Amino acid sequence: MDKSSHAIVIGAGIAGMAAAIRLAVQGYAVNVYEQSDQPGGKLGYFETKGYHFDTGPSLFTQPANIEELFELAGEPIANYFRYRKMDHSCHYFYEDGTMVRAAADTDAFAAELQQKTGEPAHHLKHYLNNSAKLYDGVANVFLNHSLHKRKTLVKANIGKAIKTVRISHLMKSMHQVNQQSFQSEKVVQLFNRYATYNGSNPYKAPGMLSLIPHLEHNEGTFYPEGGMISITKALHQLAIKKGVAFHFKQPVERIIRHNNQAIGVVVAGKNILSDIVVSNVDVYFTYLRLLNDPEKAKKILKQERSSSALIFYWGVHKTFPSLGLHNIFFSNQYQQEFDHLFRLKKAYNDPTVYINITSKCEPGKQAPDGKENWFVMVNVPANVGQDWSQLKTIYRKAVIDKLNRMLQVDIESLIETEDVLDPVLIETKTGSYQGSLYGTSSNSRMAAFLRHPNFSRQIEGLYFVGGSVHPGGGIPLCLKSAKIMSAIVQEDARKRKRH
Ligand SMILES: Cc1cc2nc3c(=O)[nH]c(=O)nc-3n(C[C@H](O)[C@H](O)[C@H](O)COP(=O)(O)OP(=O)(O)OC[C@H]3O[C@@H](n4cnc5c(N)ncnc54)[C@H](O)[C@@H]3O)c2cc1C
Numbered sequence: 001m002d003k004s005s006h007a008i009v010i011g012a013g014i015a016g017m018a019a020a021i022r023l024a025v026q027g028y029a030v031n032v033y034e035q036s037d038q039p040g041g042k043l044g045y046f047e048t049k050g051y052h053f054d055t056g057p058s059l060f061t062q063p064a065n066i067e068e069l070f071e072l073a074g075e076p077i078a079n080y081f082r083y084r085k086m087d088h089s090c091h092y093f094y095e096d097g098t099m100v101r102a103a104a105d106t107d108a109f110a111a112e113l114q115q116k117t118g119e120p121a122h123h124l125k126h127y128l129n130n131s132a133k134l135y136d137g138v139a140n141v142f143l144n145h146s147l148h149k150r151k152t153l154v155k156a157n158i159g160k161a162i163k164t165v166r167i168s169h170l171m172k173s174m175h176q177v178n179q180q181s182f183q184s185e186k187v188v189q190l191f192n193r194y195a196t197y198n199g200s201n202p203y204k205a206p207g208m209l210s211l212i213p214h215l216e217h218n219e220g221t222f223y224p225e226g227g228m229i230s231i232t233k234a235l236h237q238l239a240i241k242k243g244v245a246f247h248f249k250q251p252v253e254r255i256i257r258h259n260n261q262a263i264g265v266v267v268a269g270k271n272i273l274s275d276i277v278v279s280n281v282d283v284y285f286t287y288l289r290l291l292n293d294p295e296k297a298k299k300i301l302k303q304e305r306s307s308s309a310l311i312f313y314w315g316v317h318k319t320f321p322s323l324g325l326h327n328i329f330f331s332n333q334y335q336q337e338f339d340h341l342f343r344l345k346k347a348y349n350d351p352t353v354y355i356n357i358t359s360k361c362e363p364g365k366q367a368p369d370g371k372e373n374w375f376v377m378v379n380v381p382a383n384v385g386q387d388w389s390q391l392k393t394i395y396r397k398a399v400i401d402k403l404n405r406m407l408q409v410d411i412e413s414l415i416e417t418e419d420v421l422d423p424v425l426i427e428t429k430t431g432s433y434q435g436s437l438y439g440t441s442s443n444s445r446m447a448a449f450l451r452h453p454n455f456s457r458q459i460e461g462l463y464f465v466g467g468s469v470h471p472g473g474g475i476p477l478c479l480k481s482a483k484i485m486s487a488i489v490q491e492d493a494r495k496r497k498r499h
Pocket residue numbers: 010011012013014015016033034035036039040041042043055056057058059060250251252253280281282309311426429430431432437438465466467468473474475476478
């Protein structure tokens with residue numbers, strides 16, 4: 001393909017940039033229009049008084065998705081991006097004082113669980129083996145191919161994938177599968193928490209999600225040097241290297257359609273034409289605002305949105321040796337917490353608290369010496385008009401009370417700087433409807449099939465990438481969405497040539 005074929009990507013989130021890189025490699029002249037003044041979308045960052053804060057994602061898994069982009073682009077990744085595998089994936093804290101450090105090494109983790117919770121070591125190994133089988137059989141087909149193109153599914157051997165699935169993966173909830181697998185309620189809770197990987201409820205989401213722990217415990221968790229923002233920086237630089245042009249502070253107002261074909265976009269009242277258009281914008285807003293199709297937008301809402309989050313970015317004037325890069329302080333009533341998140345859509349007085357501290361990996365760089373940068377997050381309901389200033393006060397108190405209790409400190413007196421992100425800000429800053437973190441939830445058995453495809457059935461030349469479409473939210477899946485999209489673009493181009 002010569003550079004006379006033009007692609008427009010709307011949004012410079014992780015998925016938008018991955019899409020731009022792939023299309024540039026395919027030979028398109030690519031222009032990315034982004035409403036904000038910087039790339040990364042949810043994966044942003046800020047610094048205050050020497051504390052570095054990544055604003056959104058904090059957990060990095062499956063670096064192979066990023067490696068693959070650099071290989072495809074023919075660029076040595078080491079020139080752009082470095083990361084390392086972590087020895088421990090997470091430190092878990094329970095209200096009764098139990099603390100579990102989840103080692104990357106399965107034997108060490110199994111021994112820790114046995115010692116701290118009484119869970120027989122072989123239960124963990126059996127569970128993680130099943131998780132791996134399920135992931136290898138199912139995820140490789142469903143997460144790497146379009147579910148909406150029969151031909152690609154046949155090629156991907158969907159028959160084999162279906163054989164891996166047991167009836168319990170479909171008919172039982174993730175919680176029920178975990179209860180069958182472990183005898184300790186603490187271990188059940190620990191593995192239930194993986195439903196929050198895609199903003200879902202373990203008491204509703206299908207047992208199929210028990211494939212998620214495979215990512216952390218068999219493949220591992222990783223730390224990008226310089227913090228998560230280095231992922232954004234690396235993709236941005238790679239895209240520029242491949243000739244992609246970025247236009248910041250240039251929100252797209254509309255996608256131009258002509259004879260049911262996407263032929264460009266409107267930016268600042270001007271028509272900009274292209275051969276294909278890729279939307280990295282939340283699919284709901286793409287239909288509502290960019291395509292002026294409220295009916296189709298309404299249909300998208302039939303699927304439940306994923307949960308959102310409230311984040312307190314605290315510069316903390318002390319170091320805590322018992323904490324690691326990732327820390328979870330569990331709620332005592334996990335089921336009630338999820339009921340508040342998804343059914344009642346209200347604050348819960350004993351939320352599970354997640355704390356990410358990148359200064360554990362780069363002391364003195366991510367925070368001043370002797371201090372720590374705490375990214376303190378609680379899952380909260382998607383925004384349906386709740387009073388967030390009131391909720392922020394309620395949650396802040398609940399979080400501080402919990403940490404004081406569980407860490408035996410007066411945390412408030414140690415907070416040197418504070419910033420807050422709530423669901424409304426997530427929506428206004430990144431255009432994610434209701435501030436949901438991962439687009440739609442996976443609380444139903446059919447969720448994977450109901451996510452919007454990576455192409456439009458009605459409008460030729462219009463494609464979709466990112467957390468709100470197939471295969472789902474989270475950095476690895478967003479990167480996969482760009483891969484699936486670019487394969488469809490290639491196939492469509494081949495078809496056009498044949499006709
Ligand atoms: C607090 C938080 C914690 C998270 N934790 C994790 C984690 O630990 N691990 C993980 O893997 N994932 C995590 N996620 C999810 C992850 O951040 C997202 O799945 C991923 O970053 C989404 O990328 P994206 O490219 O789909 O969209 P976005 O990052 O939302 O990017 C969309 C872009 O489109 C732009 N845009 C919107 N409308 C327009 C318009 N009209 N014109 C031009 N530009 C427009 C936006 O400004 C934005 O830059 C988290 C998310 C949040 C918010």
